[in-house]
Amino acid sequence: MAKALQARIEKPFWHISIDHLRDAGVLPTERFRSGDFRWADVRAAFFDGFHGSLKAYADAGNALILEHILDGWMDGLKPLSAFCQGMMCSSSVCIARSNF
Template identity: 60%
Template sequence: MYGQIIILHGPSSSGKSTTAKAIQGLVELPFWHISIDHLRDSGVLPTDRIDRQEFLWSDLRKPFFAGFHASLAACAKAGNNLIVEHILDTPDWVPELKNLLAPFDVLFVGLHCELEELKAREFARGDRPFGSAKQDYHTIHAGRVYDIEVNGQANVEENAQAILEFWRSGLRQSEFTVSEKGSA
């Protein structure tokens, strides 16, 4: 049996990690929580050498994300349920993910947060390039069609409950559930 996928999509510092952890703590099935941050922080990338510009991130970025996206499909195909944090900031990623994840039940969640709050969170974290939250805020939700949208400044437990209620309903209306012929 294929795994199920919940994608949390929102700007940097919008609360994706906090929301993912809350969902993971409440959901009745085992779900993996997967993000690029987990990979980066685990030492998967040669970060020191990238920082020294021995390797250019601009050369590594495309194959890194292609592998990440393919790994999501592989994990779900093996029967693992996934909560995926992502910032779909590159135009090619949406069609790539739609193709890779077509066989799976995908719940696409939009996480929103006010710009001033994003900037404050980004500053407090100190581990993001300053201005990335602002850039994300103005671009990443444009043209996206979600199953459910939540406010990343609201109560995280209530957001997690709302997401899980929608997930349990089986209703899907996002761009990840529309077939090639345009019907749901």
């Protein structure tokens, strides 16, 4: 959906997702999986940093297409304008994607 929007929308939008960070190797995913680190111990700080970066991108004048689980943190983006589009998945998919 994000790629289709980028291809058609009238100005450049950045597509930002935690999955992009994970896939780029920003997170030590293998060490979470092996048990060296606990995701539960760093999750809150990771999301706080990610959410802060979104506000910084937007405050700098960037238009964003954000792929993210919405859980109340969007209040930090006010007074920016936003359009939200929801997509649903099963709870098993959601749980699998939220754990390392």
